[in-house]
Amino acid sequence: MTPNQNQQEAIRNLQRYLRHLSYFYEEIIEVPIDGIFGTDTEAALRAFQKLENLPPTGRADQVTWERLYETYSRSNDQRRAPNSISYFPRIPENYTVEVGEAQFLVSIIQNALQELAAVYDDIGTVPQTGTYDEETARAVRIFQGVNGLPQTGAVDRATWNAIADAYNRNFSSPYLRH
Secondary structure (H helix, E strand, O other): OOOOOHHHHHHHHHHHHHHHHHHEEEEEEEEOOOOOOOOOHHHHHHHHHHHOOOOOOOOOOOHHHHHHHHHHHHHHHHHOOOOOOOOOOOOOOOOOEEEOEOOHHHHHHHHHHHHHHHOOOHOOOOOOOEOOOOHHHHHHHHHHHHHHOOOOOOOOHHHHHHHHHHHHHHHHHOOOOO
C-alpha cells in the first residue's frame, strides 16, 4: 500500500527528527528524508526506542511519536545558536568607526581581528585597547584587502559584516558528526 501525501509528510517529519538525533546518538543511523518508511527508518526508530527504554518495535506508536518529538525539540533548544547582539549601529547611514574613536565597539572589532589573526596570517597582533589606533586601522586594511573590500582602514557596515561573517565561519561551533 502506497502512503498518501499526509502519511508521507508524517514519515518525513519522523525522518527529520531521527536524522537530527543521529548527529548526537551514534546508535541512531542517519536516515534519508524521503517519506518512505524503509528498513533504515525502522532501524533508526528501533534504536531510538531502545535509548528511551521503550519497546523496540520499530513502529511509531503514539508514545514513541510523542517521545521522539520531545527529544528532538529538547535537542534543538539545547543546540541552537545563542542569541546574538547587534553592536554595529543601524543609524546613521554610512556610519564608520575610524582612527581616534574610543568605545566598546572598537574593543569588539579589535577582539575579532585578534582572533582572526589565527586565520589571516598578515593581520598580526591587534592590541585590545578600546581605542581605534593606527595598528587597528592597519589590521582592518589587511582584512579588507583579503576580502575584496575598499582598503580604507575604517570599519563601515560592509567591513563589519565581513568581519562578523569570517568570525562566525571560523569560530562558531557547528554540529559535529560522530
